[in-house]
Amino acid sequence: MLGARANPWLIALWGLAAPALAQSGTADITRENIEIMPFGGWRTGGGLAGELAGTGLNLGLKSGASYGGAVDFNLHGGNFKIEALYSRQSTELESGSGLVPAGLGLNVEYLQAGLLQETGSEKGRFYISALLGATRFDPEGFQSETKFSLSVGGGLKLFLNRHVGVRLDARAFLTFMQADTGAFCANGTCVFAYSGTNMWQGDFTAGLILAF
Numbered sequence: 001m002l003g004a005r006a007n008p009w010l011i012a013l014w015g016l017a018a019p020a021l022a023q024s025g026t027a028d029i030t031r032e033n034i035e036i037m038p039f040g041g042w043r044t045g046g047g048l049a050g051e052l053a054g055t056g057l058n059l060g061l062k063s064g065a066s067y068g069g070a071v072d073f074n075l076h077g078g079n080f081k082i083e084a085l086y087s088r089q090s091t092e093l094e095s096g097s098g099l100v101p102a103g104l105g106l107n108v109e110y111l112q113a114g115l116l117q118e119t120g121s122e123k124g125r126f127y128i129s130a131l132l133g134a135t136r137f138d139p140e141g142f143q144s145e146t147k148f149s150l151s152v153g154g155g156l157k158l159f160l161n162r163h164v165g166v167r168l169d170a171r172a173f174l175t176f177m178q179a180d181t182g183a184f185c186a187n188g189t190c191v192f193a194y195s196g197t198n199m200w201q202g203d204f205t206a207g208l209i210l211a212f
Helices: 008-022
Strands: 034-043 047-052 055-061 064-074 080-095 104-120 124-139 145-159 164-175 182-186 189-194 199-211
Touching: 034 080, 034 164, 064 199, 080 124, 104 145, 145 199
Parallel strands: none
Antiparallel strands: 034 064, 034 199, 047 055, 047 189, 055 080, 064 080, 080 104, 104 124, 124 145, 145 164, 164 199, 182 189
């Protein structure tokens, strides 16, 4: 399970961000107004800590495929863009206890927006982004829950021509879990309570860029 300590993926992303920040204010390398980017990839696990029936419990999330899309709106200044991102993973909960059914299905969705900055050339660009938004947990047979989250990402955009390209992205998601909050509720009864730890996940995706 990933806890609230510093996440190595986040440290690596910020390390890659330093050169881009040092070059902020360079000449405008963007001509497009809007980019639409469907993507697919792989999301690392993560996990939740809490209590069930008076017993401490750690729940892990299986790593697996993820998919979604992003839209960038060019601000035409400083190579900044506004980015809106949606990402979804259908996974399963894992527990070392028989109190939680093995293989309980869980959908994890992120909906976030924020700023992205690029550096490089018109055809090849490195970028970093910082986004804020929400994480939605939708377990099978229980009510869904939504929590505040943020993410930091970075990657490459390679353009084949002015309107088509590919995007490679690495992203660290942090979801803030409120302590002592009931969860996994059904028929008015909550059988799980978060212990207050935050949840990290890492996402590694590739997608198509359609620029206009």
